[in-house]
Amino acid sequence: MPIPPAVAKFADLHPKPAHVRFQYGTAGFRTVASVLDSVLFRVGVLAALRSKKLDGKTIGVMVTASHNPEQDNGVKLVDPRGEMLDTSWEGHATVLSNAQTTDDFINELDKFVQAAKIDLSKPARVVYGRDTRPSGASLVAALEDGFKALGAEARDAGVTTTPILHYLVRAINTKGTKDSYGDDSEEGYFLKLSAAYKKLVATRQTPSPLIIDCANGVGAPIAARLVEHLGDSMPLILENTSITTPGALNNACGADYVKTSQKLPPSLDGRLQPGQRGCSLDGDADRLMYFYLDERSQFHMLDGDKIAALVAAFVVELVKTAGLQSQVKVGVVQTAYANGASTKYLSERLPVRCVPTGVKHLHHAAEHYNIGVYFEANGHGTVLFSPATQETLRDYQPSTPAQSTALEHLRSLNQLINQTVGDALSDMLLVEVVLAHKAYSGLEWDSLYVDLPNRLVKVVVADRNQFKTEDAERQLISPPGLQQKINELVRRYDGGRSFVRPSGTEDVVRVYAEASSRAQADELAFRVGGLVYDFCGGNPTTRPKEFI
Ligand SMILES: CC(=O)N[C@H]1[C@@H](OP(=O)(O)O)O[C@H](CO)[C@@H](O)[C@@H]1O
Numbered sequence: 001m002p003i004p005p006a007v008a009k010f011a012d013l014h015p016k017p018a019h020v021r022f023q024y025g026t027a028g029f030r031t032v033a034s035v036l037d038s039v040l041f042r043v044g045v046l047a048a049l050r051s052k053k054l055d056g057k058t059i060g061v062m063v064t065a066s067h068n069p070e071q072d073n074g075v076k077l078v079d080p081r082g083e084m085l086d087t088s089w090e091g092h093a094t095v096l097s098n099a100q101t102t103d104d105f106i107n108e109l110d111k112f113v114q115a116a117k118i119d120l121s122k123p124a125r126v127v128y129g130r131d132t133r134p135s136g137a138s139l140v141a142a143l144e145d146g147f148k149a150l151g152a153e154a155r156d157a158g159v160t161t162t163p164i165l166h167y168l169v170r171a172i173n174t175k176g177t178k179d180s181y182g183d184d185s186e187e188g189y190f191l192k193l194s195a196a197y198k199k200l201v202a203t204r205q206t207p208s209p210l211i212i213d214c215a216n217g218v219g220a221p222i223a224a225r226l227v228e229h230l231g232d233s234m235p236l237i238l239e240n241t242s243i244t245t246p247g248a249l250n251n252a253c254g255a256d257y258v259k260t261s262q263k264l265p266p267s268l269d270g271r272l273q274p275g276q277r278g279c280s281l282d283g284d285a286d287r288l289m290y291f292y293l294d295e296r297s298q299f300h301m302l303d304g305d306k307i308a309a310l311v312a313a314f315v316v317e318l319v320k321t322a323g324l325q326s327q328v329k330v331g332v333v334q335t336a337y338a339n340g341a342s343t344k345y346l347s348e349r350l351p352v353r354c355v356p357t358g359v360k361h362l363h364h365a366a367e368h369y370n371i372g373v374y375f376e377a378n379g380h381g382t383v384l385f386s387p388a389t390q391e392t393l394r395d396y397q398p399s400t401p402a403q404s405t406a407l408e409h410l411r412s413l414n415q416l417i418n419q420t421v422g423d424a425l426s427d428m429l430l431v432e433v434v435l436a437h438k439a440y441s442g443l444e445w446d447s448l449y450v451d452l453p454n455r456l457v458k459v460v461v462a463d464r465n466q467f468k469t470e471d472a473e474r475q476l477i478s479p480p481g482l483q484q485k486i487n488e489l490v491r492r493y494d495g496g497r498s499f500v501r502p503s504g505t506e507d508v509v510r511v512y513a514e515a516s517s518r519a520q521a522d523e524l525a526f527r528v529g530g531l532v533y534d535f536c537g538g539n540p541t542t543r544p545k546e547f548i
Pocket residue numbers: 026027337357358359376378502503504505506510
């Protein structure tokens with residue numbers, strides 16, 4: 001079947017800007033919003049094709065640039081089980097987005113449809129949402145033209161969070177089956193989470209109020225609705241909720257600000273009291289960072305690694321108490337950015353795997369455990385219960401009241417946790433459940449282990465693509481000879497660790513370093529940064545001053 005003429009007609013309305021090259025990367029397409037119109041249209045077409053290829057299963061499309069500045073935007077596709085787009089299609093997305101003229105685009109499309117054996121007569125179904133960015137509405141209009149061009153049945157989920165969009169995709173595709181993921185509506189999502197949360201804390205004291213920094217993004221209206229559903233069971237105070245103030249999104253607030261600057265958002269100064277818990281969401285509410293001030297008002301961050309440690313230990317304990325330890329093996333997945341102290345803490349208790357950066361790698365590795373806990377240090381993560389484990393939890397006959405209670409808790413956790421993708425609000429409730437059960441304050445949680453001081457540095461190089469890594473990105477194999485020099489530097493530092501990899505989302509190379517003291521971690525990072533810069537022939541006049 002030839003490409004319907006409507007595709008070319010609509011494509012003419014969305015010309016590709018000259019001299020821009022797009023790439024479907026770790027987080028889909030992401031760049032300044034002003035150049036994205038053609039990309040959105042073409043992604044609309046691609047989503048419809050993906051649905052046709054999968055017999056009309058619903059595909060999700062999320063328009064967001066997450067923690068990036070407000071003027072950026074982006075788009076990513078969600079596969080039928082609520083997971084990220086299959087990697088084998090990422091390259092096709094890139095090729096289609098870069099076809100210059102309408103004719104080029106139709107040619108590429110035709111080639112792709114033939115090669116992938118897509119039956120264009122099949123139905124196509126999509127569901128799409130966007131964050132609060134001002135550029136969202138017009139980009140969604142371009143996306144909708146892509147759907148129309150192929151006659152896809154399209155459902156608008158409106159302004160919503162990335163994890164809700166993932167939830168909806170899974171809920172729509174499992175509707176009416178024995179694997180039903182929940183009602184396929186935002187309301188269904190809130191009911192599922194709040195009911196599970198209330199069950200889990202039913203016998204616990206109401207916690208002290210938690211402050212949520214909503215990053216002035218879509219997390220604000222969504223958290224406000226969660227508040228209504230939680231009622232008295234969880235006192236939440238929402239901050240940074242100005243979604244219509246120009247420039248406010250992610251500006252000096254949000255999970256990425258907290259992680260990279262290791263500081264309290266200035267807007268929370270005087271609001272967060274010593275001893276009180278606070279947390280930050282990012283711009284699309286799929287990342288979560290916790291923090292608290294000690295009695296001297298010193299800021300302490302509880303990042304994705306701390307969340308993983310807290311949650312994994314709790315799940316292991318429940319599995320044991322339920323008497324399921326021989327059938328249900330719990331494991332953790334991290335990346336090289338995980339703090340060495342967290343890896344040590346976790347490895348002493350359960351299996352830990354290290355995989356390359358990017359949620360899809362963590363997610364897939366976590367699927368290999370019966371219960372897989374994965375978190376990136378930046379606060380993106382979730383817990384996956386394998387299908388077999390869900391059956392075990394359903395059928396298991398406990399033999400004591402203690403076993404029965406632990407089993408009920410595991411069943412509720414399986415409901416509480418958004419298993420399609422990291423979800424800041426679901427993860428926040430999960431953390432609150434564990435804190436309530438352990439009667440931990442932020443301080444006690446923080447004391448599970450002490451973070452090794454660490455430093456992340458960006459290095460601008462002529463061509464980051466010459467950087468190739470192995471061993472889950474912990475070793476460089478190219479440029480040749482550089483890894484040896486890094487090793488020589490690292491050896492000089494007590495508890496030193498450092499690795500270098502090309503970023504998948506920015507045109508930079510990242511250097512990570514940790515050591516037993518702050519000064520040493522900084523020094524090691526700046527030495528490795530300088531080494532990388534010079535090794536790549538960086539211009540001495542623009543060499544960053546802090547590099548040693
Ligand atoms: C050090 C770091 O935080 N890297 C981030 C960042 O990837 P880079 O490939 O390092 O640019 O963005 C990714 C997508 O959001 C996220 O998965 C990852 O953790």
